[in-house]
Amino acid sequence: MKKVYEYIDRNKDMYIKWLIRLCKQPSIAAQNIGMVETAKIVEEQLSYINAESEQVSTSGNPVVYAEIQGNTKKTLSFYNHYDVQPEDPIELWDSDPFAAEIRNGRIYARGVADNKGALLARICAIHAYQKVYGKLPINVKFIIEGEEEIGSPHLEEFADNHPDKVKADANIWENGMITNDGRLHVTLGVKGMLYVELRVKGASMDVHSMNGAVLENPAWRLVWALNSLKNDKEEVLIEGFYDNIVQPTDEELKLVDELQLNEKDMLEQYELDDFLLNLSGLPLKEKLYMQPTCTICGIESGYTGEGAKTVLPAEAKVKVDFRLVDGQDPQYILEQLRKHLDDRGYDDIEIVTMSPVFASKTDLDADIVKTVIDNVEEIYDMPPYVMRSTAGTGPMYVLSQKFGIPSVGFGVGNEASMVHAPNENIRLKDYVNGIKFAAKVIDEFGK
Amino acid sequence: MKKVYEYIDRNKDMYIKWLIRLCKQPSIAAQNIGMVETAKIVEEQLSYINAESEQVSTSGNPVVYAEIQGNTKKTLSFYNHYDVQPEDPIELWDSDPFAAEIRNGRIYARGVADNKGALLARICAIHAYQKVYGKLPINVKFIIEGEEEIGSPHLEEFADNHPDKVKADANIWENGMITNDGRLHVTLGVKGMLYVELRVKGASMDVHSMNGAVLENPAWRLVWALNSLKNDKEEVLIEGFYDNIVQPTDEELKLVDELQLNEKDMLEQYELDDFLLNLSGLPLKEKLYMQPTCTICGIESGYTGEGAKTVLPAEAKVKVDFRLVDGQDPQYILEQLRKHLDDRGYDDIEIVTMSPVFASKTDLDADIVKTVIDNVEEIYDMPPYVMRSTAGTGPMYVLSQKFGIPSVGFGVGNEASMVHAPNENIRLKDYVNGIKFAAKVIDEFGK
Numbered sequence: 023m024k025k026v027y028e029y030i031d032r033n034k035d036m037y038i039k040w041l042i043r044l045c046k047q048p049s050i051a052a053q054n055i056g057m058v059e060t061a062k063i064v065e066e067q068l069s070y071i072n073a074e075s076e077q078v079s080t081s082g083n084p085v086v087y088a089e090i091q092g093n094t095k096k097t098l099s100f101y102n103h104y105d106v107q108p109e110d111p112i113e114l115w116d117s118d119p120f121a122a123e124i125r126n127g128r129i130y131a132r133g134v135a136d137n138k139g140a141l142l143a144r145i146c147a148i149h150a151y152q153k154v155y156g157k158l159p160i161n162v163k164f165i166i167e168g169e170e171e172i173g174s175p176h177l178e179e180f181a182d183n184h185p186d187k188v189k190a191d192a193n194i195w196e197n198g199m200i201t202n203d204g205r206l207h208v209t210l211g212v213k214g215m216l217y218v219e220l221r222v223k224g225a226s227m228d229v230h231s232m233n234g235a236v237l238e239n240p241a242w243r244l245v246w247a248l249n250s251l252k253n254d255k256e257e258v259l260i261e262g263f264y265d266n267i268v269q270p271t272d273e274e275l276k277l278v279d280e281l282q283l284n285e286k287d288m289l290e291q292y293e294l295d296d297f298l299l300n301l302s303g304l305p306l307k308e309k310l311y312m313q314p315t316c317t318i319c320g321i322e323s324g325y326t327g328e329g330a331k332t333v334l335p336a337e338a339k340v341k342v343d344f345r346l347v348d349g350q351d352p353q354y355i356l357e358q359l360r361k362h363l364d365d366r367g368y369d370d371i372e373i374v375t376m377s378p379v380f381a382s383k384t385d386l387d388a389d390i391v392k393t394v395i396d397n398v399e400e401i402y403d404m405p406p407y408v409m410r411s412t413a414g415t416g417p418m419y420v421l422s423q424k425f426g427i428p429s430v431g432f433g434v435g436n437e438a439s440m441v442h443a444p445n446e447n448i449r450l451k452d453y454v455n456g457i458k459f460a461a462k463v464i465d466e467f468g469k
Numbered sequence: 470m471k472k473v474y475e476y477i478d479r480n481k482d483m484y485i486k487w488l489i490r491l492c493k494q495p496s497i498a499a500q501n502i503g504m505v506e507t508a509k510i511v512e513e514q515l516s517y518i519n520a521e522s523e524q525v526s527t528s529g530n531p532v533v534y535a536e537i538q539g540n541t542k543k544t545l546s547f548y549n550h551y552d553v554q555p556e557d558p559i560e561l562w563d564s565d566p567f568a569a570e571i572r573n574g575r576i577y578a579r580g581v582a583d584n585k586g587a588l589l590a591r592i593c594a595i596h597a598y599q600k601v602y603g604k605l606p607i608n609v610k611f612i613i614e615g616e617e618e619i620g621s622p623h624l625e626e627f628a629d630n631h632p633d634k635v636k637a638d639a640n641i642w643e644n645g646m647i648t649n650d651g652r653l654h655v656t657l658g659v660k661g662m663l664y665v666e667l668r669v670k671g672a673s674m675d676v677h678s679m680n681g682a683v684l685e686n687p688a689w690r691l692v693w694a695l696n697s698l699k700n701d702k703e704e705v706l707i708e709g710f711y712d713n714i715v716q717p718t719d720e721e722l723k724l725v726d727e728l729q730l731n732e733k734d735m736l737e738q739y740e741l742d743d744f745l746l747n748l749s750g751l752p753l754k755e756k757l758y759m760q761p762t763c764t765i766c767g768i769e770s771g772y773t774g775e776g777a778k779t780v781l782p783a784e785a786k787v788k789v790d791f792r793l794v795d796g797q798d799p800q801y802i803l804e805q806l807r808k809h810l811d812d813r814g815y816d817d818i819e820i821v822t823m824s825p826v827f828a829s830k831t832d833l834d835a836d837i838v839k840t841v842i843d844n845v846e847e848i849y850d851m852p853p854y855v856m857r858s859t860a861g862t863g864p865m866y867v868l869s870q871k872f873g874i875p876s877v878g879f880g881v882g883n884e885a886s887m888v889h890a891p892n893e894n895i896r897l898k899d900y901v902n903g904i905k906f907a908a909k910v911i912d913e914f915g916k
Contacts, residue, residue: 173777213679217777225739230889231790232660232860234764235757236744241765242699249696252689292672297683310682317681318688319780320771325788330620330664330823332790332862333766341772343678343779376777413679415779442677 023400026461029150034454037146038129040067041453044138045122045131051105051172057083060104064141064166071148073164078184080176083168087187090148092158098390098467099163099190101421101429102141103170106133107442114444128447135435137197139448140456141166143434144194147460159468163190165421170196173377174417181420192390192467193422194460195431200452201282202437205404206459208394209431211411212418213314214346214381216355220244220363221372222338228324231332240338241323247368248340251359252316256299258344260355260362263314268349270312270410273386277408278311279304310413315345345415352378382418383411388428393466401459406432432459470847473908476597481901484593485576487514488900491585492569492578498552498619504530507551511588511613518595520611525631527623530615534634537595539605545837545914546610546637548868548876549588550617553580554889561891575894582882584644586895587903588613590881591641594907606915610637612868617643620824621864628867639837639914640869641907642878647899648729649884652851653906655841656878658858659865660761661793661828663802667691667810668819669785675771678779687785688770694815695787698806699763703746705791707802707809710761715796717759717857720833724855725758726751757860762792792862799825829865830858835875840913848906853879879906 030037044067049060061077061084068075068088075088086104109119109132117123119132131138144164151158165187167177181188198207224240225233252258270278285302289295297306319342324335346352356375363371384391398406422429434456440446477484491514496507508524508531515522515535522535533551556566556579564570566579578585591611598605612634614624628635645654669687676684699705717725732749736742744753766789771782793799803822810818831838845853869876881903887893 215779217779219777225741227739229739230861231764231766232762232792232862233757234790235760235762235792235860236748236753237739237741238745239765241768242695242701245692245695245765245768246701248689248692254689254693292674292676292684294672294684298685301683306683310680313682315679315682317678317781318686318692318771319678319778320773320782321688321692321785322769322773324765324767326767326769326786330666330788330790331766332662332664334764335767338768339773341777343681343777345679345682413682414677415679 023462023465025154026150027458029154030146030454030457030461033150037142037457038450038453040146041129041134041139041142042122044142045129045134046120048120049105049133049168050108051083051169052108057105057168061086061168064104067142067145068164071145071152078180078187080180082176085168085180086164086166088164090158090162092160092162092468094160094468096468097161097163097190098464099165099193100144101193102137102144102164102166102196103168104141104166105168105171106136106138107171111444116445124450127451128449130445130447132446135439135446135448136441137433139435139453140197140433143453143456144460146457147464150457151461151464159465162464163187170417175377177417178420185425188421188425190427192388193427193429194463195418195429197433197435198431199433199435199437199439201407203282204402206398206402206406206432207409208398208406209409209412210386210391211348211383212381212416213411213414214350214352214419215377215379215415216344216346216352217376218342218356218359219374219376220247220340220342221374223336223370225334225336228336229334231334234334237334239334241335243368244323244338244340247363247366247371248318250362250366258314258316260358262358263355266349266351267314267347274410275304275308277410278307281307281311281407281409283307283310311409311411312347314347314350317343317345319343346381347411348381348383350381352380379415379417380419380423381411382423382429384422384428384430390428390430390467394430394432394463397462397466398459400462401455470909470912472601473597474905476601477593477901477904477908480597484589484904485897485900487593488576488581488586488589489569491589492576492581493567495567496552496580496615497555498530498616499555504552504615508533508615511551514592515611518592518599525627525634527627529623532615532627533611533613535611537605537609539607539609539915541607541915543915544608544610544637545911546612546635546640547591548640549584549591549611549613549643550615551588551613552615552618553583553585554618558891563892571897574898575896577892577894579893582886582893582895583888584880586882586900587644587880590900590903591907593904594911597904598908598911606912609911610634617864622824624864625867632872635868635872637874639835640874640876641910642865642876644880644882645878646880646882646884646886648854650729651849653845653849653853653879654856655845655853656856656859657833657838658795658830659828659863660858660861661797661799661866662824662826662862663791663793663799664823665789665803665806666821666823667694667787667789668821669817670783672781672783675783676781678781681781684781686781688782690815691770691785691787694810694813694818695765697809697813705761705763707805709805710802713796713798714761714794721857722751722755724857725754728754728758728854728856730754730757758856758858759794761794761797764790766790793828794858795828795830797828799827826862826864827866827870828858829870829876831869831875831877837875837877837914841877841879841910844909844913845906847909848902
């Protein structure tokens with residue numbers, strides 16, 4: 023691989039230019055800005071590595087799909103996305119979010135960390151490999167969707183309609199980061215999600231609050247219904263919620279324990295005195311990475327302006343996200359939630375569901391896991407931190423566990439990459455290392 | 470009184486013009502529109518009845534105060550207000566809210582029912598009485614504040630600084646209405662109020678909701694805290710909340726039972742199937758008029774827009790109004806609320822208090838009660854409905870019960886007067902009857 027690494031070092035300015043070009047093209051799925059143009063650029067950049075690409079239509083933005091034939095029948099697929107988060111609040115950016123400005127060894131752009139940098143690193147890795155060795159040792163597929171930042175509403179549709187395109191021996195997931203102490207995060211799973219909005223209706227209009235004496239108050243009913251869902255010990259009270267959870271093994275807990283979570287910094291950042299339930303150490307990390315949640319994301323009813331207004335609200339709404347772990351079926355939990363409310367006299371509360379997603383977990387003994395983990399030191403000089411699961415959610419399940427395909431995530435971001443925030447950036451050094459590491463993984467997986 | 474009534478009938482067009490003039494002048498306290506101009510017009514109209522008026526300054530809008538000397542030492546005070554509610558939603562008005570247009574025997578204007586009509590009826594009554602008899606049989610005082618529609622924040626300050634101006638043998642309260650079956654409501658009390666906003670803080674900023682696993686969620690803490698305040702049987706769980714309530718006597722309950730509450734119409738209007746707790750009949754009316762409440766008027770936290778946003782809110786707020794009844798001290802209940810929250814680990818929840826108001830109740834055997842009730846039939850051909858207390862709140866306490874002054878309310882509105890709503894109106898017939906009745910009360914109270 024020495025020759026490949028040297029080729030990458032010699033051509034890094036070109037690879038940085040490729041990245042800048044992609045980052046300069048806005049691609050905000052939430053606002054439908056630049057999606058068509060971006061898919062075109064991605065296809066063009068895939069042509070640099072002789073990939074046969076196409077835009078596979080879905081009910082939403084098309085998936086850019088590409089294949090490259092290699093020397094063996096082994097196939098590795100790469101999942102990435104060409105859409106990015108909106109750039110606001112724009113006034114907090116130190117340079118234009120789509121200028122892709124380089125300062126102090128970093129490139130600043132919306133989407134550069136999440137995840138145009140990781141996508142280009144993979145394309146460039148293949149480019150360098152081909153320049154040095156010609157054909158790849160394995161078949162490679164790219165599945166590059168355009169709706170990840172709006173919850174991947176049509177990725178499952180794509181996968182179900184094109185199982186042949188999804189088929190692979192292993193998958194490399196979109197992204198990841200390098201910790202402050204320079205170690206690569208290798209991700210072997212994500213949490214799932216059930217996101218619901220509960221809506222309670224009262225009178226047909228807001229009414230003078232003196233009538234609160236005799237008319238039902240939807241805000242109170244929502245409070246009581248919510249109180250029945252989770253107690254202040256953080257226990258979710260929906261029957262069956264915890265039943266099918268696959269508990270982490272000792273080996274998995276050991277991996278969780280090895281993860282670095284700087285508790286003091288995190289508390290300082292958010293100006294809090296303690297974590298929930300006064301947790302720290304392994305129990306804190308276990309809760310963050312391996313346990314399900316039930317979080318109120320938003321609640322609204324009645325008058326919320328300045329001062330006093332005496333009104334009995336006509337309606338009350340809450341948004342709740344359940345982060346799910348391995349074994350939990352979002353559809354089953356939705357049914358149990360319905361039953362829970364019905365059983366307590368809240369059968370009038372409407373449940374609107376958004377984006378049900380299964381958790382996904384890759385077997386620790388899958389080949390790709392060994393291939394990735396064992397080769398990190400060659401590029402990063404230190405072993406990786408292995409994330410059994412992220413605390414967050416992604417659509418990994420519909421491309422991997424659902425089809426029995428192991429998936430491993432790594433990328434080119436870092437702890438200060440400001441993902442989803444102003445001044446998103448990556449270090450150029452990490453980008454170059456990311457290209458080398460992707461090449462190494464392709465090479466090793468072909469052995 | 471026949472001569473007085475005849476004078477009123479002969480001059481009713483002039484009295485309507487006086488009302489139109491006052492209604493044409495906007496006086497929206499919430500927006501500080503026209504307050505100075507309106508106070509001036511009120512003073513001018515008081516000069517028609519040879520009242521010595523002045524504007525008594527407070528920390529807010531001045532109180533227009535006036536006195537007229539009569540033939541005895543007995544003094545009757547009138548409480549009114551020269552401010553009105555904002556007119557929005559303006560698009561739902563059939564004529565300009567400040568045009569004071571007459572259509573089908575009604576005069577339409579913001580504030581005509583609440584309560585410029587009642588104020589003018591009293592001025593006109595005195596005018597007619599003076600024209601026929603010269604001097605009044607009693608001393609009369611007017612206390613006309615300019616902040617009733619924003620919660621009378623400085624009326625108590627006025628009363629405490631000017632006990633000599635408040636002093637009276639009896640008080641006539643601002644307003645009231647005539648029912649659909651033509652009977653006058655005579656009001657002998659109002660509920661009090663403690664309006665609070667509870668504020669819970671979490672992290673210093675909104676955070677990705679995956680952190681809901683380990684960081685405190687202020688929305689959840691607010692839900693649990695609220696749930697501890699009132700259960701779904703509508704029982705307020707704050708210690709001591711009900712302790713000092715003066716329970717209604719059988720006589721009072723009888724008066725409540727006589728009130729007409731068209732349950733079917735009310736449910737239809739609000740598109741509801743049942744009243745709270747399936748109440749009807751006397752228990753429903755007792756709850757509405759004689760029992761305290763704890764009503765969520767508004768609640769807000771986190772993301773409340775369309776669709777899904779996965780955010781852990783930094784803050785949660787709720788507005789709660791407690792309508793209080795005779796015997797309940799808002800300050801004591803505020804202290805008990807603080808203790809209730811502290812005892813349950815919610816000592817970090819901030820309580821912001823607005824407008825604490827005592828309930829007020831006039832003794833049934835006060836002279837003015839008899840004077841008013843016994844003379845209703847002469848004008849309205851039917852006995853009144855006696856409201857022991859309104860379901861709503863007003864600043865009656867600080868001008869009456871606090872000083873041992875009995876207070877009785879009646880006015881010129883009706884059930885379709887659209888108070889605080891578009892197309893506010895009164896019937897011209899009710900205005901004329903209101904003038905006659907005010908004259909009759911002055912005459913009888915002087916006997």
